[in-house]
Amino acid sequence: MQIITKKAELEQIVRACKMRGQTIGLVPTMGALHAGHGSLVRRCVSENDVTFVSVFVNPTQFNNKEDLLKYPRSLERDAELLHSIGAHFVFAPTSEEMYTAEEMNNTFSFDFGGLDAMMEGAMRPGHFNGVVQVVSRLFYLVQPDRAYFGEKDYQQLAIIHYMVEHSSLAGTFGDLQIIGCPIVREESGLALSSRNERLSPEEKQTALAISRTLFASLEWAKEPKATVQAVRQRVIDAINAVEGLEVEYYQIVDQTTLLPTDTFGHAIGCVTVYCGPVRLIDNIKYA
Numbered sequence: 001m002q003i004i005t006k007k008a009e010l011e012q013i014v015r016a017c018k019m020r021g022q023t024i025g026l027v028p029t030m031g032a033l034h035a036g037h038g039s040l041v042r043r044c045v046s047e048n049d050v051t052f053v054s055v056f057v058n059p060t061q062f063n064n065k066e067d068l069l070k071y072p073r074s075l076e077r078d079a080e081l082l083h084s085i086g087a088h089f090v091f092a093p094t095s096e097e098m099y100t101a102e103e104m105n106n107t108f109s110f111d112f113g114g115l116d117a118m119m120e121g122a123m124r125p126g127h128f129n130g131v132v133q134v135v136s137r138l139f140y141l142v143q144p145d146r147a148y149f150g151e152k153d154y155q156q157l158a159i160i161h162y163m164v165e166h167s168s169l170a171g172t173f174g175d176l177q178i179i180g181c182p183i184v185r186e187e188s189g190l191a192l193s194s195r196n197e198r199l200s201p202e203e204k205q206t207a208l209a210i211s212r213t214l215f216a217s218l219e220w221a222k223e224p225k226a227t228v229q230a231v232r233q234r235v236i237d238a239i240n241a242v243e244g245l246e247v248e249y250y251q252i253v254d255q256t257t258l259l260p261t262d263t264f265g266h267a268i269g270c271v272t273v274y275c276g277p278v279r280l281i282d283n284i285k286y287a
Contacts (some may be wrong), residue, residue: 037081055090
């Protein structure tokens with residue numbers, strides 16, 4: 001496995017892969033890798049001739065500078081994991097290599113077709129601008145046939161689908177397939193996240209109430225008189241009742257449009273919860 005830090009070197013390697021007629025898979029990450037990332041990489045390795053993994057903590061998608069500074073970084077450990085599961089190349093640039101000073105200091109502009117109007121988009125202004133900025137840059141550089149993303153960041157996945165299929169960038173990336181992969185959880189049910197590293201053992205136990213409540217809500221939704229609004233409020237109340245947890249939002253939306261829905265058919269519930277100072281996200285599909 002080879003670690004690449006320069007765009008010019010990356011482009012040279014990609015050209016060589018293309019000349020050999022090899023299929024290319026890409027797994028974009030911000031590092032601090034866990035078994036969830038590992039599942040994406042394993043699938044990528046199994047479905048492509050060459051697997052590239054980016055490890056880059058993207059500063060333009062953080063609207064909270066403290067959160068950016070505290071985001072865990074562990075390139076050496078990440079590289080060991082990626083080597084063990086068959087990745088071929090790791091792209092780990094610096095911010096200065098990835099962006100010009102102008103790009104760092106000016107907000108990237110993109111029409112999200114309304115997909116950014118709620119949930120993470122509402123709570124983290126500018127976040128998805130940064131996500132689209134870095135992901136589109138990676139797509140240009142790596143020119144993948146397939147790119148793999150976890151469904152835990154469900155709104156992000158929907159926006160990336162939109163970017164490739166319906167926006168002004170549609171067609172730019174050829175026949176690129178965006179592959180969404182299921183959430184990977186610990187045996188306890190806690191959704192794997194790089195941010196879990198910031199949880200104390202006690203906070204990690206407290207955080208289990210998030211997934212437990214989401215899974216319980218599947219049964220609540222089946223009750224004869226259940227409504228979307230009632231189940232939504234019940235989830236919020238149940239999580240907030242746990243000392244140490246505070247719901248930032250819980251929305252039940254259509255899986256495709258991300259618009260609020262009054263039916264559980266084709267619905268997904270997306271939640272963000274603060275466990276102490278750590279912001280955790282999770283979701284559950286109702287159908």
